[in-house]
Amino acid sequence: MTPSPAPSTAPDSDAPASAALLERATRVIPGGVNSPVRAFRAVGGTPRFIASAQGPWLTDVDGKRYVDLLCSWGPMILGHAHPDVLEAVRTAAAKGFSFGTPSENEVLLAEEIVARIEPLEQVRLVSSGTEATMSAVRLARGVTGRAVIVKFAGCYHGHVDALLAAAGSGLATLALPDSAGVPAEMTADTIVLPYNDVAALEAVFAARGGEIAAVITEAAAGNMGVVPPARGFTEALRRVSREHGALLISDEVMTGFRCSKAGWFGLEGPYAGGAPDIFTFGKVMGGGFPAAAFGASTEIMAHLAPVGPVYQAGTLSGNPVATAAGLATLRGCTDELYPRLETTAHTIADAARTALAAEGVAHTVQWAGSMFSVFFRDSPVTNYDEARDQDTAAYGRFFHSMLESGVHLPPSAFEAWFVSGSHDEEAVGVILDALPAAARAAAHSG
Ligand SMILES: *Cc1c(COP(=O)(O)O)cnc(C)c1O
Numbered sequence: 001m002t003p004s005p006a007p008s009t010a011p012d013s014d015a016p017a018s019a020a021l022l023e024r025a026t027r028v029i030p031g032g033v034n035s036p037v038r039a040f041r042a043v044g045g046t047p048r049f050i051a052s053a054q055g056p057w058l059t060d061v062d063g064k065r066y067v068d069l070l071c072s073w074g075p076m077i078l079g080h081a082h083p084d085v086l087e088a089v090r091t092a093a094a095k096g097f098s099f100g101t102p103s104e105n106e107v108l109l110a111e112e113i114v115a116r117i118e119p120l121e122q123v124r125l126v127s128s129g130t131e132a133t134m135s136a137v138r139l140a141r142g143v144t145g146r147a148v149i150v151k152f153a154g155c156y157h158g159h160v161d162a163l164l165a166a167a168g169s170g171l172a173t174l175a176l177p178d179s180a181g182v183p184a185e186m187t188a189d190t191i192v193l194p195y196n197d198v199a200a201l202e203a204v205f206a207a208r209g210g211e212i213a214a215v216i217t218e219a220a221a222g223n224m225g226v227v228p229p230a231r232g233f234t235e236a237l238r239r240v241s242r243e244h245g246a247l248l249i250s251d252e253v254m255t256g257f258r259c260s261k262a263g264w265f266g267l268e269g270p271y272a273g274g275a276p277d278i279f280t281f282g283k284v285m286g287g288g289f290p291a292a293a294f295g296a297s298t299e300i301m302a303h304l305a306p307v308g309p310v311y312q313a314g315t316l317s318g319n320p321v322a323t324a325a326g327l328a329t330l331r332g333c334t335d336e337l338y339p340r341l342e343t344t345a346h347t348i349a350d351a352a353r354t355a356l357a358a359e360g361v362a363h364t365v366q367w368a369g370s371m372f373s374v375f376f377r378d379s380p381v382t383n384y385d386e387a388r389d390q391d392t393a394a395y396g397r398f399f400h401s402m403l404e405s406g407v408h409l410p411p412s413a414f415e416a417w418f419v420s421g422s423h424d425e426e427a428v429g430v431i432l433d434a435l436p437a438a439a440r441a442a443a444h445s446g
Pocket residue numbers: 127128129130131133156157158159218222223251252253254282283292
């Protein structure tokens with residue numbers, strides 16, 4: 001199947017207030033958005049400006065309600081404005097917004113994270129996933145005294161200069177930056193390999209093992225759609241990196257506390273050859289506020305300032321309101337939550353499969369815990385090249401039909417669908433009712 005370009009426009013007659021805000025926004029904010037993925041460029045049409053959200057529901061500025069399958073790209077695992085989180089935020093905010101000193105909530109959140117993930121002994125709190133991976137890479141380079149980072153095509157680790165390279169899917173291509181403004185020197189020490197390709201990994205380590213500081217991988221890829229590691233892949237990363245004295249960074253910014261209480265590690269680990277050296281977290285652990293973290297053993301973390309020579313800092317790091325939201329959210333991520341998320345996700349995915357099959361639309365559903373995505377192609381996806389080989393125009397039609405029926409999917413075929421603990425029978429019912437028409441729209445272009 002050849003991917004065709006998505007339509008540049010789509011019917012938005014039911015979103016006049018969003019369209020008006022977008023026009024104003026476009027004057028003062030580039031593209032009208034503060035993160036490019038919000039702009040609907042991949043599916044066409046007008047992004048909905050959301051006025052409020054409660055549980056599984058989004059309400060846009062035109063007053064239309066949508067069942068939310070975006071969940072803020074992952075964080076809202078308990079649903080929007082969950083009463084326990086709201087209470088924690090209110091309580092924290094009433095005591096002041098930021099101190100620039102240590103505070104108790106930071107300790108509580110760090111303890112909660114360390115308690116959940118066995119190999120972790122310490123974490124450093126930051127404000128975004130990007131900061132977490134950027135700092136993890138600096139730490140790995142500081143610990144090893146080496147420069148080269150190995151990453152995988154299709155894995156996103158935030159907009160860190162050195163990691164904004166997914167180019168090239170051939171064997172051990174030297175990475176070219178994906179973004180203007182990233183000088184080639186910034187990615188000169190980045191090697192991009194195909195995801196799930198152990199032979200490519202072994203070849204690059206055989207050639208340059210002594211220069212490699214770290215391998216960074218999404219614990220289970222979610223930023224090219226959901227592409228879990230093939231059986232044995234993570235263990236191969238562990239084995240090969242250790243053989244050559246390189247560190248393994250597991251980026252759990254998306255999967256952390258989402259796939260299980262202990263993230264992807266909790267589902268797939270512990271690994272025979274040992275755990276990853278450094279973990280990164282974000283999204284769920286902030287509960288919708290800017291909080292993220294990276295962590296490792298005490299020995300590795302001792303390289304960080306003020307204990308060690310690797311500098312890392314942040315004015316708002318460990319913010320008392322953000323950490324209160326994160327802590328309340330993680331406390332709500334109980335043993336009972338995860339099976340519920342999986343049941344809800346499977347109900348939705350099964351119905352999507354049925355609807356798409358009935359219309360003869362090529363599709364493949366892939367999973368990482370309750371995270372899933374629907375690829376508009378017939379065969380499984382194991383890497384970025386395969387992920388790109390899908391009918392994105394069909395996804396665009398599917399997306400807009402769902403939106404019209406009151407379901408907000410991620411506005412790109414390359415994203416995970418997220419559910420929350422608040423997705424109840426009513427919300428799921430709206431999704432199930434919307435799917436047949438969306439499948440018909442996907443089947444018929446024009
Ligand atoms: C979202 C994400 C990031 C970046 O996090 P931000 O908070 O958006 O900076 C990094 N890694 C992965 C795997 C992510 O999904």
